Amino acid sequence: MGKTVELLEAKGIVKTFPGVKALSGVDFSVSAGEVHALMGENGAGKSTLVKIITGVYRKDAGEIIFNGKSISPGSTLEAEQCGISTVYQEVNLVPELSVAENICLGRQPKKLGFISWGGVRKRAVEALKRLELDIDVSKNLSYYSIAIQQLIAIARALDIDSKLLILDEPTSSLDEKEVAELFKMLKKLRGQGLGIVFITHFLDQVYQISDRITILRDGGKVGTFEAARLPRLEMVGRMIGKDPEQVKSMEKKREIRKVAGKEFLKAEGIGRKGMLFPMALEIREGEIIGLAGLLGSGRSETARMLFGVDPSDSGKLSIGGADTDISSPKKAVKNGIAMTAEDRKVTGIISDLTIRENIVLALQARAGAFRTYTLKEQYALADKFIKALGIKTPDADQLIKNLSGGNQQKALLARWLAMEPRLFMLDEPTRGIDVGAKAEIEKVMDELCEKGMALLFISSEMEEVSRNCDRVMVLRDRRKIGEISGEDISLQAIMKMIAE
Amino acid sequence: MEEKQKIFRDNIFKRLFWPLMALGLLLLFNLIFTKGFFHIEMRDGHFYGTLLDILNHGSKVMILAVGMTLVIATKGVDLSVGAVMAVAGAIAALLIVQVESGWIFVQGCTLGGLVPFLNAHHMSWFLPALAAIMISLVAGLWNALLVAGFRIQPIVATLVLMVAGRGIAQLITDGQIITFTNRGLTFIGNGHFLFLPFSVWIALGVFAIVAIAVRKTALGLFIESVGNNETASFYAGIEAKTIKGFTYVVCGLCAGVAGLIAASNIKCADSNNAGLYLELDAILAVVIGGTSLNGGRFFLAGSIVGAILIQTLTTTMYARDVSPHVAAVPKALVIIIVCLLQSETFRRKAMGILKTFKNK
Numbered sequence: 101m102g103k104t105v106e107l108l109e110a111k112g113i114v115k116t117f118p119g120v121k122a123l124s125g126v127d128f129s130v131s132a133g134e135v136h137a138l139m140g141e142n143g144a145g146k147s148t149l150v151k152i153i154t155g156v157y158r159k160d161a162g163e164i165i166f167n168g169k170s171i172s173p174g175s176t177l178e179a180e181q182c183g184i185s186t187v188y189q190e191v192n193l194v195p196e197l198s199v200a201e202n203i204c205l206g207r208q209p210k211k212l213g214f215i216s217w218g219g220v221r222k223r224a225v226e227a228l229k230r231l232e233l234d235i236d237v238s239k240n241l242s243y244y245s246i247a248i249q250q251l252i253a254i255a256r257a258l259d260i261d262s263k264l265l266i267l268d269e270p271t272s273s274l275d276e277k278e279v280a281e282l283f284k285m286l287k288k289l290r291g292q293g294l295g296i297v298f299i300t301h302f303l304d305q306v307y308q309i310s311d312r313i314t315i316l317r318d319g320g321k322v323g324t325f326e327a328a329r330l331p332r333l334e335m336v337g338r339m340i341g342k343d344p345e346q347v348k349s350m351e352k353k354r355e356i357r358k359v360a361g362k363e364f365l366k367a368e369g370i371g372r373k374g375m376l377f378p379m380a381l382e383i384r385e386g387e388i389i390g391l392a393g394l395l396g397s398g399r400s401e402t403a404r405m406l407f408g409v410d411p412s413d414s415g416k417l418s419i420g421g422a423d424t425d426i427s428s429p430k431k432a433v434k435n436g437i438a439m440t441a442e443d444r445k446v447t448g449i450i451s452d453l454t455i456r457e458n459i460v461l462a463l464q465a466r467a468g469a470f471r472t473y474t475l476k477e478q479y480a481l482a483d484k485f486i487k488a489l490g491i492k493t494p495d496a497d498q499l500i501k502n503l504s505g506g507n508q509q510k511a512l513l514a515r516w517l518a519m520e521p522r523l524f525m526l527d528e529p530t531r532g533i534d535v536g537a538k539a540e541i542e543k544v545m546d547e548l549c550e551k552g553m554a555l556l557f558i559s560s561e562m563e564e565v566s567r568n569c570d571r572v573m574v575l576r577d578r579r580k581i582g583e584i585s586g587e588d589i590s591l592q593a594i595m596k597m598i599a600e
Numbered sequence: 601m602e603e604k605q606k607i608f609r610d611n612i613f614k615r616l617f618w619p620l621m622a623l624g625l626l627l628l629f630n631l632i633f634t635k636g637f638f639h640i641e642m643r644d645g646h647f648y649g650t651l652l653d654i655l656n657h658g659s660k661v662m663i664l665a666v667g668m669t670l671v672i673a674t675k676g677v678d679l680s681v682g683a684v685m686a687v688a689g690a691i692a693a694l695l696i697v698q699v700e701s702g703w704i705f706v707q708g709c710t711l712g713g714l715v716p717f718l719n720a721h722h723m724s725w726f727l728p729a730l731a732a733i734m735i736s737l738v739a740g741l742w743n744a745l746l747v748a749g750f751r752i753q754p755i756v757a758t759l760v761l762m763v764a765g766r767g768i769a770q771l772i773t774d775g776q777i778i779t780f781t782n783r784g785l786t787f788i789g790n791g792h793f794l795f796l797p798f799s800v801w802i803a804l805g806v807f808a809i810v811a812i813a814v815r816k817t818a819l820g821l822f823i824e825s826v827g828n829n830e831t832a833s834f835y836a837g838i839e840a841k842t843i844k845g846f847t848y849v850v851c852g853l854c855a856g857v858a859g860l861i862a863a864s865n866i867k868c869a870d871s872n873n874a875g876l877y878l879e880l881d882a883i884l885a886v887v888i889g890g891t892s893l894n895g896g897r898f899f900l901a902g903s904i905v906g907a908i909l910i911q912t913l914t915t916t917m918y919a920r921d922v923s924p925h926v927a928a929v930p931k932a933l934v935i936i937i938v939c940l941l942q943s944e945t946f947r948r949k950a951m952g953i954l955k956t957f958k959n960k
Contacts, residue, residue, distance in 0.1 A: 409835065433837035447835045452828045452896045457821055465837040469818045515836065 107132040107295040113162035122148040126321045130295040137306045138299045140316035154186045155179040185257035186266040195242035200224035202241050203256045227259040231285050247278035266297040283309050301396035332599035361385030364554050369415030376401050379580035388555045390569030392594045398578040399558045400442050403525045407439040408432045433466050436522035440512050448512045451501035456482040458500045459514045485514035525556040566591045615890035619905045622938045634919050646792035658911030659803040660858040664882035665903040666810050667854030670847040672886050674827040675895030676754035681855035683765025684739045685875030688732035688859030690769040693778040693869030695728035696785050725784025733856045740852020744845030769871035779868040789864030799861045811900050827895030
């Protein structure tokens, strides 16, 4: 990079939320006429950084210099007035208003204090012309496709004479053709000297459009790289916190198990429109299978589909050789499938109920309301698991919300282990858990797999996946792209497959 | 084991402490200041007195509160119970008049024949009462369909029937107030059985049936689970929809029973006034009883205490000759005090203020 003057320069940005340091002294700069990709895993701090630049949050420390002036926007409106505009993942417009009204909303051209509707239309048409979009601006926004709506949102953002355009996951609701359209537009805007910040989790797209890439991890900056000189493998490695050398030198620690269990689940062409492309998969008894992929690659979606939360709408699925249709968690549970989802607070714990009630819930749900477990049975069960998993609590009658995160997680495992599942799917089971608890959980799981339970393991820690699994299914962009099994499993192999 | 059961009981006691305290204070007030409030006399083998009137008149809200407790525990609310009462009363009154005029008498007898210990004469009330319960069941199913099936906000969904219900009742009675004299039907709201007003027995029966149905099975656990975290309950394999729908059906049925008592009380079906605003009393009883409008844990016994407290207040107003026009004001005052006392935040703040006073 030559010594060009940066359009935006953020220095040493710090932001702390109660209990979490979201950003710890991050530098970030964008020059005019470039597309700058902001990359990082979930929780890396991308959104926080963007929200500070656009005035949604206030920074705790640091400085933002925009166009040569130090700014400190206190609201999105202030940021817009400076010339920074944002388009969010979901279209933030009003579907019931016309395209023209949407574009000029809040800044309608006025004549004698009254809105000049002619002016509104004219201005909207001009704004769209900049994107070479020729549509009827008097139609309601909802008349147009999501892709067009996304472009209209960009037109609105540009209408305020902005110099910096921030796009937060603009492509997640677009199909390939629409993405191509959008990129054509972005390239043109870049040519006009606009600075563009682009956030996405689609790796292909990053390389298609961006000039530079800044990677964040755990609230800190990993580095800024020129896209052309950053190999994919390296980018993935840096996003998950391993430099390529480290990845290469990392040895596989787990002994290889020969799994010759009977087939438990077999699926062909199962997928869900808009969520997952059709895939085939097979799970054997006693097997530990990992799902690897970056965030948004479809890892959690696969588990949710198999558990009937978002049931598949195509293909065939059989369990133990018999054709089955898993259309709800209840059916999954009936078929011996258990799952702990990623978001413990939302999908896991029933916070105001006791540990005992939380543990007995799935078992009781499977038995139905009228085959009631007696209090004595419930306490026996709860006490057994409190002891077996080492849940730290005075007794089973404590409310689960009073437990620490790790102990809540153990109680949730207990809920599912109580029904003796044949397939247990764990989505980020070790998130927010200390090392000791992690090891305990891994041990319990290993024992159960010896007894024939199949385990599907999802983790954003790819190292964890490669260390623990007999077989790894790799996903990218909502598609299963391959499998690695046995001795071939290594962090490097997984990352290579993701990057290719 | 016993220790744990004790903790469980302690919790219930803690929840019931403030409403019971308020009730106790109110009764104490009446004991000292209201002459004859505690007077109970035996006439024709039955007890009479102000306290029994409270139970008798309070029975409707008690029954409504039982059903409402379950609905509120799922984070919902049922505004239609008052209107459903009117519909149930209207159906019962219409049919009893038809039965007595001989139109449906034959059918009534046939049905009565199926139940051996009831003869045809006694059966005249059976068909109307059954019809009233059936129509309240339909009302409950309708609410269940809207809330659980179509995921319409409970307030909006049940508002439909709250408004339309009285219209339906008017249609049934053709805009008339239908009076009846049938002994069986008037017994429900005016008769006595084993010393007590019959309606009190009905309320106790409804309470007992529902309490056993939810606490001796896992239904109660499922209701609390769904009310506390619907998504997580769904993930645990609970059919959240069915559970929610079930509570609205129970609530509708309770409203039907209460509607029968209301019509029987005054021996007529008054579509405009039967059960008017009782949905609000029922919700209040539930909240006083310690069940949160945020759903989750529910306390059936607490709701019964709440209902009794509300009725005691009303009766106290009558007994002290407070004009009905202004009676709502002191009633509201007492209720706001009970609610404030239940609020932990309020108690903490009040304690803090008291302490600073002491220190001065």
